[in-house]
Amino acid sequence: MTTTKQREVIQEQFKERMDEDQLLNCMRCGFCLPSCPTYIESGYQESHSPRGRIALMKAVVDGLIEPDEDVERSLDLCLGCRACEPVCPPGVNYGHLLEEARDIVNQNKTHSLPVRALRKIVFKDLFPHQGRMRTLTGLLGVYQRTGLQNFMHKSRLINILPENMSTMEKVLPKVPTLKEMKNRPNHLDALGTRKKRVAFFSGCLMDTMFLETNNATMKLLQVAGCEIVIPETQTCCGALHSHSGEKSGAMELAKRNIKAFEDLQVDYIISNAGGCGAFLIEYDHLLKDDPEWSERAKAFANKLKDISAVLVELELQHKPIRLPAQIITYQDSCHLRNVMKTSKEPRQLLQSIEGIEFIEMKDADRCCGSAGIYNIVESEMSMKILDTKMAHTKATHATTIVTANPGCLLQMKLGIEREGLSDRVRAVHIVDLLAEAVEYAQKA
Incomplete structure (x- = not known):
C-alpha cells in the first residue's frame, strides 16, 4: 500500500533513476509480444506485456500517470524472464528497467508487519548467511528422513497447504545431512x-538443497581437465534480492562475491544455475556507478561462464558418454539463454550422449513459470504458464526433461506431478544427467 506522499516520492525517483534513453529506445513495434508469457496468458492485455510495462514506466516518469496499484500490479506480474530482449530491434534492456522500477516502488511503500518480518528474515537473516541456509535445509532433511514427511502425507495433514505448495513439497530433492553440507572441498585437482x-x-x-548437483558439476569439471578452486567466503549471488526490490542488499552481496573471487588467478568463474549466472554476469551493471567497485565488477563478470559452455570448450562432448535408450527433451533456463546467451551448448552436450534420442520441445525458450519465487507469490499465472509448458513437453513423448536451473527443475517436477506422469517421466539438471552418462559409459 502506498500513500499520496509515497506516490509522489516514487514518481520523483522514477524521474531521477530510470534510464530515459532505454525508455525512449522502445519503438512500440510489438516484436516482444509473442515472446511474453504473461501477455499471452493474461488474454493479450497490453499492460502485461514488455511494451506496455515500458509505456507505464515512461508515463510515470513524464508525470502522466501516478505510480498506483495498477502500475505496481503490472510490474509484479512480470516473470522477469527477459525473453523480450533478444527479439527487441533496438536492444532495450528491459530487465534493468524492471528491476530499477521494482526497487523504487518497494523501497517507498508500506508493507504490512508480517510481510516486513518475512522480507527481513529472507533477505537479511537467511540468504546472505550460508551457515543458516545449511541449518534450515538440514531441518528439511530431518523432516524427510525421520518419517515425519510420510506421516504428513498418510494423515493428509499436508493438504492444509495450498495445492501447489503441497505438490511442491512432494518434489523437493532428498536433502543431504548437515555433516555432508559442511564437509565441502575448497580445492580439487583435475583428473589427468x-x-x-x-x-x-x-x-x-x-x-545445500541441490548439493548432489554441485558434486556432479565438480566431477564433470575434473573429468574435463579443470583444477577447481571453491572460495569459502563466497555468498548468495543476490538475484532474489534484486528481483524483489532489494537492490542495496544485492549490491552488498555482489561486493562480497567479487572480493572472494578476484585474487584467485583463474581462467573462468563457473556457475551451474542459470538464474545465478545471469545475475553474476551483470555485476558490472549493478555496480556501474560505484567508482571503487565498477572495474572490479567488470573483471568478475568477464570471467563468468556457465558449466555447459566450459564443458563444450573442453570437448566433453567428444568423450565417451552414454545412457540407456530414452527420449530426452530440454527446457531452457530463461536467464541462461536470454542473459548469458547460452543455448546451443547444452543441446550439443545432450545430443552427444550415445543411446538417447533428443527431441526439441516446442517453445523450449519460453519461461516455465518458476522465476525464483514467482510460482509461490503469483501461483495462478505460474500454473497457467506451466500447463502450456507441460502440453509442449508431452508432445515430445520424452521420458527425461532436462533443464539448467534449480527453480526450473522444481517447476518441471511440479508439472510432472500435476500431470500424473511421475511413474514414467523424470526431470533432471543437465549436469546430473551428464555425470550419469559419464559413469554409465565407464561401466559399459
Whole structure:
C-alpha cells in the first residue's frame, strides 16, 4: 500500500533513476509480444506485456500517470524472464528497467508487519548467511528422513497447504545431512592433464538443497581437465534480492562475491544455475556507478561462464558418454539463454550422449513459470504458464526433461506431478544427467 506522499516520492525517483534513453529506445513495434508469457496468458492485455510495462514506466516518469496499484500490479506480474530482449530491434534492456522500477516502488511503500518480518528474515537473516541456509535445509532433511514427511502425507495433514505448495513439497530433492553440507572441498585437482584452472560459484541453495548437483558439476569439471578452486567466503549471488526490490542488499552481496573471487588467478568463474549466472554476469551493471567497485565488477563478470559452455570448450562432448535408450527433451533456463546467451551448448552436450534420442520441445525458450519465487507469490499465472509448458513437453513423448536451473527443475517436477506422469517421466539438471552418462559409459 502506498500513500499520496509515497506516490509522489516514487514518481520523483522514477524521474531521477530510470534510464530515459532505454525508455525512449522502445519503438512500440510489438516484436516482444509473442515472446511474453504473461501477455499471452493474461488474454493479450497490453499492460502485461514488455511494451506496455515500458509505456507505464515512461508515463510515470513524464508525470502522466501516478505510480498506483495498477502500475505496481503490472510490474509484479512480470516473470522477469527477459525473453523480450533478444527479439527487441533496438536492444532495450528491459530487465534493468524492471528491476530499477521494482526497487523504487518497494523501497517507498508500506508493507504490512508480517510481510516486513518475512522480507527481513529472507533477505537479511537467511540468504546472505550460508551457515543458516545449511541449518534450515538440514531441518528439511530431518523432516524427510525421520518419517515425519510420510506421516504428513498418510494423515493428509499436508493438504492444509495450498495445492501447489503441497505438490511442491512432494518434489523437493532428498536433502543431504548437515555433516555432508559442511564437509565441502575448497580445492580439487583435475583428473589427468590440467587444461584450465577455474573457480566454482557454489551458490546458496545449490550447495545445500541441490548439493548432489554441485558434486556432479565438480566431477564433470575434473573429468574435463579443470583444477577447481571453491572460495569459502563466497555468498548468495543476490538475484532474489534484486528481483524483489532489494537492490542495496544485492549490491552488498555482489561486493562480497567479487572480493572472494578476484585474487584467485583463474581462467573462468563457473556457475551451474542459470538464474545465478545471469545475475553474476551483470555485476558490472549493478555496480556501474560505484567508482571503487565498477572495474572490479567488470573483471568478475568477464570471467563468468556457465558449466555447459566450459564443458563444450573442453570437448566433453567428444568423450565417451552414454545412457540407456530414452527420449530426452530440454527446457531452457530463461536467464541462461536470454542473459548469458547460452543455448546451443547444452543441446550439443545432450545430443552427444550415445543411446538417447533428443527431441526439441516446442517453445523450449519460453519461461516455465518458476522465476525464483514467482510460482509461490503469483501461483495462478505460474500454473497457467506451466500447463502450456507441460502440453509442449508431452508432445515430445520424452521420458527425461532436462533443464539448467534449480527453480526450473522444481517447476518441471511440479508439472510432472500435476500431470500424473511421475511413474514414467523424470526431470533432471543437465549436469546430473551428464555425470550419469559419464559413469554409465565407464561401466559399459
